[in-house]
Amino acid sequence: ARNDIFSRIAEARDNLLSKAQAAFEKIYRVLEFPDFVLNTAKETVRAFSSTLSGLKGSVTGAFAEFYHSAKQIAEDVDGLIPDGKKLAPAILKNISQISAISEDPHEIINAYRVLMNFGGKDFGGKDIPNQPISNQLDPPVIPVRVAALGGTATRMREQQNLDAIVSLVKQAAVAWVAPIAAKASYSSLQDAIAARDEILFVIDQQMEISGIDDDTYQALHDVRKALSEALPPPTADLPSIVPYHNIQTRPSLVLAYDLYEKLNREADIIFRNQIEHPGFVPGGITLEVIREF
Template identity: 25%
Template sequence: MAWKDKMSEASFRGVPFEVESDDGTFGRRTVVHEYPQRDKPFAEDNGRATREISLTAFVVGDDYLDKRDRLLAALETKGPGTLIHPWYGELKVSLKDPARVSHSKQNGGMCTLQLSFVEAGELAFPSAGDSLGSKALAAADNLQGAGSFDFVKKFDVNAKPSSVFDDAVSTFNDGLDLIDNATSNIKSIIDNPIAFLKANAATLIPDAVKMADTVFGLFERGESVVESLAGVFGLGGASSRNGDTIASLTSLSQTFSTRATVPVPSGISPAREQSAVNAAAINHLFSQAMLVQAVGMTTTMDLPIYDDAVKIRDDVTAALDNESLSVSDPVYVALQDARVAVYADVTSRLSQSARLKTITPTSIRPGLVTAYDQFEDVTREAEIVNMNKIQRPGFIPAAPIKVLSA
């Protein structure tokens, strides 16, 4: 097919005309920065440049005046219109400059028009939306407040037999031991040394408010934990370590919830009954501290891996549901609000997460080679090594491993 056969019949808003010649501008918007004492500038790319089309058009024939008037009416119509360009096809354009119309006796029976168009683009304004991450952080704060208030309301060792105090100290220390014996993921984010808290348990126990603040302040803030993990492990590695930490937090929360729901025997003395109430309150306090930390970490971390994000979301929401089974109404509401906020926040970010895929190297090879083969980027070696928990990065096994799909 000859090039003439590929040309379109020119028109604007459906009004036809002929084209003698055209020109256009295309490219990028570039800002050149020049610096003192430097020979080379820096060219900053600010995006694609606006496309401009200029046409030398004409209408001809015995009815050329009628054709001219219809075309002028189309050019004077408000808003963008459809231009059928002989060489570029259909374009949505706006008239950039007023059209220039020329007549001459020498060229009777026709008139010439100089037309200048720009691509119409779109008028788009910023749209308001909820900050789901902020809602989740607020829900974590509300859970901490509701949990603290509920603990202070139930826990009491003052003006009680010494056995009640001793039982509370024992339950508190048992909870600290449970945390201290947990995985390294948990212990790595503890802000207050367990040994110090155990040594000062007798001082904390009589003050329920201070005790609640201490337990909820047991860990570093979620943001600082996420940042430190990202700095050490990189994109995929940090995601994996964050997921492991949240899995440990939610698992420990469920252990404390189970301890808190031990039934109180009937017909026991008031002192033993208060000890049982105190034990349940302490275990719920520890459980809710784990959940506040998990919610805070979830909403502040990046979620680059789809599979990890879904597991994190499911772990946290399941633990929040589990704790909801045996708490007071205000704490139940706070737990469910946190559940809704975490689910909405993580789900809204899933579309930005890359899927995992499984590959099998054909032979044992260094992590650098594997990273280059997959991504043409050797800096992603740490991502592969940490995601698959490979002990010797220089020897990636010839076995199935997980990598990001992008």
């Protein structure tokens, strides 16, 4: 049954990637428009390239290939920008390569989280809760006198192209991250729920975009449904996170042993509570700990 869930989510991923690309190619247009429309699209793709170049990976060969491709899309921007049927596959190729840059699924998830927030508030209306803005692009500058008249068809096209690129990036990111998140292991029930909800937030955001076509909407819905079935893992008995009032100052190793009579939870205590000095976990504070006691 678990394998069936993984198969459905992988199928939903592939369908979303296909539908998102088709929708992008229908919307995106730069030819026969003034140069500033072309230039805004170029700057958006360069921002995408810059965002990719800032990601980290640990699989040397795969990361080197990914990094080269991330740089290459900026170098090839003049040839890609005029044609959406060239630009979309190049963007999607870059995003797909992230899935191989690390053997740690959570490192890959963190990389996709950056792209799920690509563009920041100006392009999605919202940011992922509690996440830094990954790449705050500047929206097209529309002169006041033009904006006062409601804009022009050319300025609308400029914005539509920019929005289309950002949506393609976000939709591809959630398509790829969903099956990876579904297969990842989690320390607690809350961690699994948080990972799921972060992805669902972006999916919902994309489903609410004005003018989204029916095929892309349904494809997003299918990924949402499959991920909701997969996380939290229905067959896994994950422990819960509970508050623990730490009465006295003590080293994290001592705290871990006092709580669990073993030391393998020390790293989780440090990470989960952002303890700066593991040798001195302050007394009189409430910590979040995994319940095993």
